Amino acid sequence: MEAFTRNVYLTKKETLSCQRCKRPVKKGERFVAVSEEARGTCFKCSPYTQAAFLPSGDAAMTRRSKKHSSICGVELAWNQRRKRFERKGQYVEAKAIELAQKECEADADKRAKSNAKAAIKREADDKIYIADFAKAIRKRYPNCPVKREVAIAQHACEKHSGRVGRTASAKEFDAEMIDRAVEAHIRHAETDYDNQFNKGKSKRMIRTLVKEDILRVMRQWK
Numbered sequence: 094m095e096a097f098t099r100n101v102y103l104t105k106k107e108t109l110s111c112q113r114c115k116r117p118v119k120k121g122e123r124f125v126a127v128s129e130e131a132r133g134t135c136f137k138c139s140p141y142t143q144a145a146f147l148p149s150g151d152a153a154m155t156r157r158s159k160k161h162s163s164i165c166g167v168e169l170a171w172n173q174r175r176k177r178f179e180r181k182g183q184y185v186e187a188k189a190i191e192l193a194q195k196e197c198e199a200d201a202d203k204r205a206k207s208n209a210k211a212a213i214k215r216e217a218d219d220k221i222y223i224a225d226f227a228k229a230i231r232k233r234y235p236n237c238p239v240k241r242e243v244a245i246a247q248h249a250c251e252k253h254s255g256r257v258g259r260t261a262s263a264k265e266f267d268a269e270m271i272d273r274a275v276e277a278h279i280r281h282a283e284t285d286y287d288n289q290f291n292k293g294k295s296k297r298m299i300r301t302l303v304k305e306d307i308l309r310v311m312r313q314w315k
């Protein structure tokens with residue numbers, strides 16, 4: 094699942110409109126486009142009304158059915174929780190899905206092995222990334238409590254798992270990135286932040302309340 098969400102293009106625009114009928118495509122309605130970067134249309138106006146739909150989730154099926162189809166359009170849907178459009182699947186010719194299925198059945202074992210290998214590599218990359226990030230945190234915050242830099246790096250890595258793969262080889266972490274990770278950690282670990290909820294205060298108010306405490310700890314750790 095994680096591998097699949099990694100490279101998804103996400104548009105943050107809440108309302109997309111159809112390039113043909115100019116109607117806004119409402120939440121819950123299908124929005125289709127040639128690619129995730131292209132301007133698209135509502136389903137009715139699209140050339141895919143007769144095409145077969147392949148849901149996202151299987152990278153090999155997605156790639157292979159696209160290869161065998163003379164048409165291909167992606168379907169995007171609004172994810173309310175994440176506040177962004179996400180890829181739901183693609184429209185291709187039915188025979189292309191059939192061909193892709195045959196190909197996938199034929200080399201399922203081989204792909205399972207190489208996927209397992211890739212997962213191990215990814216985990217190793219994440220470990221290297223966390224260690225490097227922890228080092229960078231320690232360098233910028235030399236008075237940070239023992240081992241805390243590792244906890245901060247681990248947490249930041251989990252939270253931004255989508256970024257890890259791409260930045261794992263980059264040994265440079267900019268100051269802002271480090272500060273943000275440290276700030277988030279201090280907010281939860283060193284201030285009263287988490288106990289302030291459900292007492293009639295807004296999240297923004299609570300953030301303002303603990304801001305001074307966070308800055309004080311950050312200065313101490315520097």
Ligand SMILES: [Zn+2]
Binds near residue numbers: 136
């Ligand atoms: Zn339309």
